[in-house]
Amino acid sequence: MPHEFKMIHRVEFADTDMAGLIHFSSYFRYMEVTEHAFIRSLGLSIVMWETFKVGWPRVRVECEYNGPLRFEDEVEAHLRVREKKEKSLTYGFIFRRVKPEPVVEVARGSLTAVCVTRDGNGEMKAVPIPEAIASRINVAESR
Amino acid sequence: MPHEFKMIHRVEFADTDMAGLIHFSSYFRYMEVTEHAFIRSLGLSIVMWETFKVGWPRVRVECEYNGPLRFEDEVEAHLRVREKKEKSLTYGFIFRRVKPEPVVEVARGSLTAVCVTRDGNGEMKAVPIPEAIASRINVAESR
Amino acid sequence: MPHEFKMIHRVEFADTDMAGLIHFSSYFRYMEVTEHAFIRSLGLSIVMWETFKVGWPRVRVECEYNGPLRFEDEVEAHLRVREKKEKSLTYGFIFRRVKPEPVVEVARGSLTAVCVTRDGNGEMKAVPIPEAIASRINVAESR
Amino acid sequence: MPHEFKMIHRVEFADTDMAGLIHFSSYFRYMEVTEHAFIRSLGLSIVMWETFKVGWPRVRVECEYNGPLRFEDEVEAHLRVREKKEKSLTYGFIFRRVKPEPVVEVARGSLTAVCVTRDGNGEMKAVPIPEAIASRINVAESR
Numbered sequence: 001m002p003h004e005f006k007m008i009h010r011v012e013f014a015d016t017d018m019a020g021l022i023h024f025s026s027y028f029r030y031m032e033v034t035e036h037a038f039i040r041s042l043g044l045s046i047v048m049w050e051t052f053k054v055g056w057p058r059v060r061v062e063c064e065y066n067g068p069l070r071f072e073d074e075v076e077a078h079l080r081v082r083e084k085k086e087k088s089l090t091y092g093f094i095f096r097r098v099k100p101e102p103v104v105e106v107a108r109g110s111l112t113a114v115c116v117t118r119d120g121n122g123e124m125k126a127v128p129i130p131e132a133i134a135s136r137i138n139v140a141e142s143r
Numbered sequence: 144m145p146h147e148f149k150m151i152h153r154v155e156f157a158d159t160d161m162a163g164l165i166h167f168s169s170y171f172r173y174m175e176v177t178e179h180a181f182i183r184s185l186g187l188s189i190v191m192w193e194t195f196k197v198g199w200p201r202v203r204v205e206c207e208y209n210g211p212l213r214f215e216d217e218v219e220a221h222l223r224v225r226e227k228k229e230k231s232l233t234y235g236f237i238f239r240r241v242k243p244e245p246v247v248e249v250a251r252g253s254l255t256a257v258c259v260t261r262d263g264n265g266e267m268k269a270v271p272i273p274e275a276i277a278s279r280i281n282v283a284e285s286r
Numbered sequence: 287m288p289h290e291f292k293m294i295h296r297v298e299f300a301d302t303d304m305a306g307l308i309h310f311s312s313y314f315r316y317m318e319v320t321e322h323a324f325i326r327s328l329g330l331s332i333v334m335w336e337t338f339k340v341g342w343p344r345v346r347v348e349c350e351y352n353g354p355l356r357f358e359d360e361v362e363a364h365l366r367v368r369e370k371k372e373k374s375l376t377y378g379f380i381f382r383r384v385k386p387e388p389v390v391e392v393a394r395g396s397l398t399a400v401c402v403t404r405d406g407n408g409e410m411k412a413v414p415i416p417e418a419i420a421s422r423i424n425v426a427e428s429r
Numbered sequence: 430m431p432h433e434f435k436m437i438h439r440v441e442f443a444d445t446d447m448a449g450l451i452h453f454s455s456y457f458r459y460m461e462v463t464e465h466a467f468i469r470s471l472g473l474s475i476v477m478w479e480t481f482k483v484g485w486p487r488v489r490v491e492c493e494y495n496g497p498l499r500f501e502d503e504v505e506a507h508l509r510v511r512e513k514k515e516k517s518l519t520y521g522f523i524f525r526r527v528k529p530e531p532v533v534e535v536a537r538g539s540l541t542a543v544c545v546t547r548d549g550n551g552e553m554k555a556v557p558i559p560e561a562i563a564s565r566i567n568v569a570e571s572r
Contacts, residue, residue, distance in 0.1 A: 012315070012318070012319050012322070013160055013161070013166075013318055013319075013322060013332070013333075014160060014166055014168065014315055014318060014319075016160050016161035017156055017157060017159050017160065017161070018156070018159035018160065018161065018162075018163045018164075018214055018476070019161075019484055019486070020161045021161075021486070023156075023157055024457070024486075024487040024490060025157065025454055025457040025458065025461075028453070028454040028457065029298070029300055029454065032298070032299055032300060032454075033298050033299075033300075036298070036299060036358075040358070045357075045358060046299070047357055047358070047447070055448055057448065057450070057453075057494065057497070058453040058494055059493065059494050060491070060492070060493045060494070061453060061491065061492055062489070062490065062491035062492075063489070063490055063491075064488065064489045065486065065487055065488050065489070068486070068553065071161055071331075071333055072322075072326070072331060072333070124497070155458070155461070155462050155465070156461055156462075156465060156475070157458055157461060157462075161333070162341055162343070164343070167314070167343075167344040167347060168311055168314040168315065168318075171310070171311040171314065172311065172441070172443055175311075175441070175442055175443060176441050176442075176443075179441070179442060179501075183501070188500075188501060189442070190304070190500055190501070198305055200305070200307070200310075200351065200354070201310040201351055202350065202351050203348070203349070203350045203351070204310060204348065204349055205346070205347065205348035205349075206346070206347055206348075207345065207346045208343065208344055208345050208346070211343070211410065214474075214476055215465075215469070215474060215476070267354070299446055299447070299452075300446065300452055300454065302446050302447035303442055303443065303445050303446065303447065304442070304445035304446065304447065304448075304449045304450075304500055305447075306447045306449075307447075309442075309443055311443065357447055
């Protein structure tokens with residue numbers, strides 16, 4: 001059952017800053033884009049309000065940086081499902097620069113999203129992950 | 144009657160790119176932030192769906208660049224209402240670097256937004272600007 | 287000789303805003319990413335300071351919006367070289383939503399970049415496009 | 430001696446996403462803008478390559494989200510120096526929505542930046558924080 005996903009991102013010009021390297025916040029874009037591609041790979045869309053009446057706000061994100069990325073470098077985002085709780089999912093990410101070679105790990109991160117619905121007043125409330133989603137996702141053994 | 148608005152923006156680190164200067168797209172952020180501050184200065188909010196059932200998608204934007212901006216430079220965005228049609232507003236913008244001195248014009252731009260509502264199917268449709276809004280905005284003489 | 291280039295972009299979550307649609311500024315990211323992919327398709331990199339001692343600041347950009355794009359829509363950016371002057375290049379862009387179908391044009395834009403070098407004081411100065419670059423790019427007949 | 434800094438940020442339209450709330454990555458922009466304003470409050474600029482031959486890449490960032498922010502909300506970023514090591518600084522951030530009232534904490538984060546120089550090959554290497562900087566910053570008692 002799906003528990004991981006890999007995706008290549010290219011460092012674009014707008015992702016860099018005047019230090020000449022990737023801006024640290026660009027990794028959070030890559031994490032989210034990878035998460036959403038993972039969900040699509042399950043035949044779903046992260047925008048599932050109409051189908052399941054739930055959304056996925058983030059409750060915690062982090063990133064550690066081990067080395068720089070430069071314009072036009074290609075980086076593999078390796079997503080692994082690290083935790084599947086009743087009402088939340090935590091993804092771990094390892095980022096490896098794959099171009100230019102040699103392949104080298106440049107960052108690690110994680111993202112925890114909680115499954116919420118909205119009550120009549122528009123207030124968000126955590127709810128169990130719908131079975132149709134939870135049953136399609138597994139926790140990775142190596143996290 | 145209000146027809147212009149000025150606002151200072153500071154060039155932040157994330158607004159720069161590896162060329163060491165401001166990324167060209169940052170000016171569109173400044174235009175929009177200035178437009179929304181102008182609307183607030185009228186006692187309104189650009190998010191007026193609940194009050195007036197209208198939104199303001201953009202139909203045209205442009206920007207011409209005359210000189211660079213660098214990190215921590217301060218730039219004045221000078222908004223002028225250039226055109227007020229039945230269903231749309233066009234703003235002109237002049238950007239002047241005000242710090243460091245000397246003051247120098249660095250860019251000019253424009254933004255046209257159309258007043259729309261949504262029909263029962265969620266489709267957007269241009270509608271006349273609500274009187275409560277149109278009556279508060281004037282076209283600037285010097286545009 | 288190369289005079290056009292096509293590339294598909296997916297509308298990511300961070301590209302949307304609270305109106306539920308793509309934020310207008312996202313198109314400028316797509317334009318630039320497409321421009322740089324076009325340059326790579328010629329065997330070059332837009333970051334050519336070390337090879338040719340030139341950079342490509344923008345002097346003018348614009349975009350017209352004809353229809354909305356939504357999260358996970360796929361949009362084809364069709365770049366055409368519209369003008370090749372001694373010291374600048376102008377690209378025209380047509381954006382067509384290709385997924386979901388039917389295919390529909392959603393925006394048109396253009397971007398003019400000038401070829402510059404830096405003098406001893408770091409000041410930018412327009413210079414002729416290096417022959418190695420100019421000789422690889424042609425103006426598209428249909429612009 | 431300076432060990433904390435407060436700054437108000439307004440949630441701008443481009444900071445929101447289709448969920449109708451602030452996009453989680455916007456907090457990292459607020460953290461960085463606040464960090465740089467803190468450094469300016471010391472009479473310095475974070476871009477100190479010419480003066481001190483050092484830069485400040487990030488080695489770790491994180492953010493926990495406790496509640497939503499909406500368009501035009503005002504949020505106070507409260508920076509505190511949490512750790513001052515020989516070669517790195519860690520800042521803690523508490524974000525409180527201050528408008529509309531009531532004041533409520535919406536997020537907490539941290540950012541660790543390392544002081545680096547570049548050797549002859551352009552490789553980054555951690556170095557002790559220049560005395561002129563280290564002597565101006567204190568660790569906050571309450572962190």
